[in-house]
Amino acid sequence: MSHHTDSILLATLITYYDDLKAFLTRKYGCRLLAEEVVQETCLRVNQLTHPVALDHPRAYLFKMAANLAVDHLRSEKRRTRYISAEAVTENVSNGMPLPETVIDYQQRLAILQKAIEELPPRCREVFMLHKFEGLSHLEIAHRLKISRNMVEKHVIRGLAHCRDRLRQTFQ
Incomplete structure (x- = not known):
C-alpha cells in the first residue's frame, strides 16, 4: 500500500474516530463492541499492504468497520457466549x-x-x-x-x- 493512501486512510480514521464509534454503538447497541471494532479498524488500516481505490475514504472506513463488527458478532455467537435476545431485552428494560x-x-x-x-x-x-x-x-x-x-x-x-x-x- 502506498504511504500516501495509508496516510489518507489514517487521517480519515482519526478525523471520524468518534463518529465511527457513535455509528457502531447505535447500530449494535454496545459501546464496548464499538470501541473494540474501531480499534480493530485502526489495526487493519495499519496492516493494509495493497493500495485501495480511495474516492471515498470515509465510506470505505465505515464499511470496513461494519464488516468487522459483523465478523466479531459471528465469532461471539460461535463461542456460545451469545446471550439470548430475551435476556438482553429484559435487562435493557430494567436498566441493569x-x-x-x-x-x-x-x-x-x-x-x-x-x-x-x-x-x-x-x-x-x-x-x-x-x-x-x-x-x-x-x-x-x-x-x-x-x-x-x-x-x-x-x-x-x-x-x-x-x-x-x-x-x-x-x-
Whole structure:
C-alpha cells in the first residue's frame, strides 16, 4: 500500500474516530463492541499492504468497520457466549447490565489500565490526553510542543497496544 493512501486512510480514521464509534454503538447497541471494532479498524488500516481505490475514504472506513463488527458478532455467537435476545431485552428494560457483562467490563478495564501503564511515558501522556481528557490531536500537539503527526502515531500505538493486551486475554 502506498504511504500516501495509508496516510489518507489514517487521517480519515482519526478525523471520524468518534463518529465511527457513535455509528457502531447505535447500530449494535454496545459501546464496548464499538470501541473494540474501531480499534480493530485502526489495526487493519495499519496492516493494509495493497493500495485501495480511495474516492471515498470515509465510506470505505465505515464499511470496513461494519464488516468487522459483523465478523466479531459471528465469532461471539460461535463461542456460545451469545446471550439470548430475551435476556438482553429484559435487562435493557430494567436498566441493569448483565452480571457477566459487568465482570467482563471490569476485567477489560483492569487489562486496559495495565496496558496503558506499560506504554512509554510520552506515548502514555498523549494517549491519556486524547482518550480520557478528550483533547484533539492539535490541542495535544500544542500543549506538548510536538507535531500533530507524532500525536497521531502515539495515539495509534496506544490503541494497538491496548488491543493486543485485550486479545491476549480474551483469546
